[in-house]
Amino acid sequence: MTxxxxxxxxxxxxxxxxxxxxxxxxxxxxxxxxxxxxxxxIAINGGNDTMRQLAFDLKQYLNETCEHHWRLYAREKDIPSHTQCLWCCTVEWLEQS
Incomplete structure (x- = not known):
């Protein structure tokens, strides 16, 4: 198939x-x-050890070098307001829970 x-x-x-x-x-x-x-x-579809290691290494590299793009989340029920990176999912809490 082309x-x-x-x-x-x-x-x-x-x-x-x-x-x-x-x-x-x-x-x-x-x-x-x-x-x-x-x-x-790769994380979802990597089936063999080489692919799993590549996924792990790439994830580690991306997390260490992430240029965060923060998204703001307002307080909801039991979850305090916070920001979360669109890429690496790091969370920074803006208030105490």
Missing amino acids: DTSNWRERAGRILLDPADPDGEPLTTPLDRRWLWRIEQV
Whole structure:
């Protein structure tokens, strides 16, 4: 089977959209967005030891070098207000629980 589509058609919105899910401008470079997407696909589909190790190494690298894109979450019931990185999911609590 010959695939005549290009990467933009398979990339997903998070790679190409100029804004995050809240409408805030995304300044994260496209190459970093691609690495996060690759990490997620490998983590989900990596079946052998080599792929699992590659996924682990890539995740560690991306977490250590993450250029955070913070999203603000308001207080909800028992969850205090906080920010969370769109990419590495690091959370910073803005108030005590």
